[in-house]
Amino acid sequence: MPRRDVKMSSTCRKVLFFCLVFCAATVSALHKEFSEKFVDEGVHGPPVVRPVPSEPKSGPPHSTQHVKSQPQNSPNNPTTSKHTEQLEEKADMKREKEADVLKHKTQHVQPRVHKPTPPNKAVKQVEKVEKEAETEGENEKEVLDHWHDFPEQPLQLVMPDVTHKKLVVVQKNAKLLHRISGAVATIAVVGKFHSGKSFLMNQLMGKSSGFGVGPYVRPHTMGIWMWGKPMEMTLPSGDTVSVIFLDTEGFAANNISENYDAKIFAVSTLLSSYLIYNSVKIIDQADIDYLELLARRTQLFALRSQMSRSKWADDFNHDLLSFPPLLWVVQDFAQLLGDNDSPQEWLRKLMDTSAWDNEDYEISLLGVFKSVDCHTLFLPATRRELLQDLSQAREEDLTEEYREERDSLITKLRKGLVPKEKNDEHITGAELASLLDILVNAANEGSLAQIPSRWNVFIDKLERTAKEDCLLFYEGEMAVLYKGRDNGPIIPQELEDWHNQMYNKSLNLLQHLLFGLGDSVEMSSLDLGREIRSKFDKTLEMNDKKIKLRCTEWQRRLELDAEERLESVQLPTRSSVLEEEFVAVETSCVSSFQQAVGELLNKKAYRKYMEQLKSSLQNVHDKFALRNTRMLEELLDQAVQNAIDGFREKAVIPDKVPLSPGAVVRQVAEATLKATKIFSAEAKAAEGEKMYEPYQAVLQTRMSEEQERFEEANSELVRLFCLSKVRELVDEFRSSTGNTEIILPINNTELEMRLKQSWLRVESQYRDAEDDYSLFTAYDEGMKTLQERVEEVCKQRRQENVEAFAREVDVPLKTARDIIKLSADKYDTVFSVTQYIRQVCLLQLNQGQPKYWHPELKASIIDHFIQSERDIQKIIQSRQGWWSAVVGFFQWLLWIFRIDVL
Secondary structure, three states: OHHHHHHHHHHHHHHHHHHHHHHHHHHHHHHHHHHHOOOOOOOOOOOOOOOOOOOOOOOOOOOOOOOOOOOOOOOOOHHHHHHHHHHHHHHHHHHHHHHHHHHHHOOOOOOOOOOOOOOOHHHHHHHHHHHHHHHHHHHOOOOOOOOOOOOOOEEEEEEEOOOOOOEEEOHHHHHHHHHOOOOEEEEEEEEEOOOOHHHHHHHHHOOOOOOOOOOOOOOOOOOEEEEOOOEEEEOOOOOEEEEEEEEEOOEOOOOOOHHHHHHHHHHHHHHOOEEEEEEEOOOOHHHHHHHHHHHHHHHHHHHHHHHOHHHOOOOOOHHHHOOOOEEEEEEOOOOOOOOOOOHHHHHHHHHHOOOOOOOOOOOOHHHOOOOEEEEEOOOOOOOHHHHHOHHHOOHHHOOHHHHHHHHHHHHHHHHHOOOOEEOOEEOOHHHHHHHHHHHHHHHHHOOOOOOOOOOOOHHHHHHHHHHHHHHHHHHHHHHHHHHHOOOOOOOHHHHHHHHHHHHHHHHHHHHHHOOOOOHHHHHHHHHHHHHHHHHHHHHHHHHHHHHHHHHHHHHHHHHHHHHHHHHOOOOOOOHHHHHHHHHHHHHHHHHHHHHHHHHHOOHHHHHHHHHHHHHHHHHHHHHHHHHHHHHHHHHHHHHHHHHHHHHHHHOOOHHHOOOOHHHHHHHHHHHHHHHHHHHHHHOHHHOOOOOHHHHHHHHHHHHHHHHHHHHHHHHHHHHHHHHHHHHHHHHHHHHHOOOOOOOOOOOHHHHHHHHHHHHHHHHHHHHHHOHHHOOOHHHHHHHHHHHHHHHHHHHHHHHHHHHHHHHHOHHHHHHHHHHHHHHHHHOOOHHHHHHHHHHHHHHHHOOOHHHHOOHHHHHHHHHHHHHHOHHHHHHHHOOOOHHHHHHHHHHHHHHHOOOOOO
16 A cells, blocks of 8 residues: 555656646747737748758867767767767658648648748848948947038938848948937938928928939939938027938838838837928828838837847947837828818827727827827929929929928927937937947848747747757857957867867757657757857857957057057158168067967968058058158259249349340359259258159259240340330431421432431441340341331331422322313223323423423322322222223233333
């Protein structure tokens, strides 16, 4: 009887043990299923199914050598390789059996299942780009104190990846946010594509051309854009904040998933201090339903993100994920609201009457956002060409109603704008950039896109819990190693040895936790091994990045040290001095780098980073060599300029009196000597450099140019001096041959004699006055000008003499005129009538005293009479024409051959 009680007690204990295990697993499963019900299935995309990596034939993952001690369950133990293969075969058989059972259960009922999208090359490439961007952002992190040099242009803050399903932070532009050290507030606009969001943001910023406004039907804005330069704004509270305007990609575009729209909305909403939802013409039921759906998905996204505290640093304040005020802006609104309702009251009524298919499911924008308001805007323009492309509209092109309602909207935003806070203090630009990275990473990692898993059986829960505990054990033990190295880089061999130990311990722990579960132990061991290998792959990758970061940090540190030491060299200096200092700096930097990172790198990597370091140092050297060369060039340029200035000071013409050729040569020689001395004294520091001789040649060229200018200036003075003397002598000649000195009319021979005497006297005076400048071209030009102007005066005097003689024979010539007028009709050509006029005038002049005048004088008097007498000119002009010209030509030929034609 006692033995039966003992046996019953042992049996009860076993039954009680299995009941407790079953209850614990059931509670764990219910807890997770209850948590998953908080996540809407529509919010998340299908789970990502990743291919199982192939397992190595021997040794733990990433093992480069066999460990000395190999436990029985270690993959490196050759005695267990056959057992491992059996485990894998059993696991495959179990999976096939479960698949057959599932197929049998679902052959009549086919629920709607989201098929997982297998990863493709584009997604892998995007993930690789994102990791490289994060690494680059960490390597190049800078502390910027001012934001006043923000570019006045739109900058893309978040862009879609090549599949247009994930978001990628543009780190280059996101780093600009770090320049805002004060309080920062964000105004974002969301809404359907081509609803006027970009134009609205341009109007709120007061810019005619800001964010891109597309005239075509295809979407124009991709991802999330911010205006480059924040706007300073003083809030009603008196605080001054930097306002950032965000323009987002429109919803419901072709070939864009609803899940992608949800990501854009979630990031923009949780990032902004004031959210604007933009629509056109009217608010309908579909708009409210879609916005409420996006808001609820974003609310669940924020809730799940706050629960996942392991994603962020300990000091992250999850209150940053609160919702901002919502302002619904209806553009192109021209209807009447009715009942004297305000836009806000109109929106409230629409939300109150909003009905969902599931009446038990209540959702309201008022329960999500801090506040909900509405504002309407009239048509911005009435002309079709402006409505097609509002980027062309100027302020005066906008309608008056639109400008008034727009200004009211700006005032409303200013009054309601409240920056996000962290620990009761306004966030800065750096904290805003950090929040952006957190939101984008959380959206891409699945906080928004995961679909909750269905209820699993007890054994699966138990296996999952055991694997999770073992994985946590592995991660915790690995964290001990990281903590001992201050989370810095670890020697790769040391990291691998530690991983092998923790790998074996984790597998032993799993076998203890699942003892007695048969095939589950074997399958879970395989799954745990895969997960540990995946973790270790990431650990190796992260450690490699830390090593690279350490090497990069030391390279940068040594590069800055080299710059600092080379900065101490006084420039400009000789190139040889700078080269000696650089050799000493390079030797010191190479030694420091070897001591700092030599143990972390293999020979190949060490040579690579050492070459990079030397290349960086060489760039520093080249920079200082270039700066020294530029300073030497500036020194030589200044020396040349000062030498030329000295040349100009010496080569001057005193009192604007032209110098003789000999004086010019002496002045140039003295100026050249002075300029050469100045250049030699000021350019002494560059003496011996390759550029010294070319600058000497430049100096010689410049001095030659200055000499030419000096000689040209002196020649110009000589020319002016000669012209002045010419004018003086011409006036004297005109005076000496005037009517007071020569009484007209006078015999031509006597007149010519008197004119020649005056010319010889004037010529002699010019030669005497300009004798010092006889070698200049201006001297000969002056003599030529003097001759020409004297000849003009002589012609004038001869003409005056002819006119005087003509007045003496005025009566005979008038008689000739009367005769000509009576008989001119007999002659029908210009030539014949002219010859007739000359004969008549000559007959009149051959009477009395004019008979004895010289024939040339009488011919001159007749020519003057023909030109000055109007009646004679009329007679000649009346016979002009092509017929007269032809006949006159033949008459002239006959006259040449002495044949009388009159």
